[in-house]
């Protein structure tokens with residue numbers, strides 16, 4: 001049993017908890033020169049890591065199946081918004 005972190009309801013025995021992402025933050029990773037090493041010995045080569053951008057998880061919550069569904073729907077709606085559908 002657990003307490004849902006979104007609606008604060010105590011779960012029924014045997015009810016599954018779901019971990020959902022409630023907050024994301026944009027993240028950028030700078031490129032790093034010679035970070036990727038391939039092989040070993042004298043002829044080993046080091047390649048640059050190009051870096052990039054993406055999202056990091058800022059907050060997670062253990063929630064009940066009902067809230068998980070809602071969160072999933074909200075996520076999908078937000079994604080559609082950001083793409084412009």
Ligand SMILES: [Zn+2]
Pocket residue numbers: 004005006007008009063064065066067068
């Ligand atoms: Zn809940």
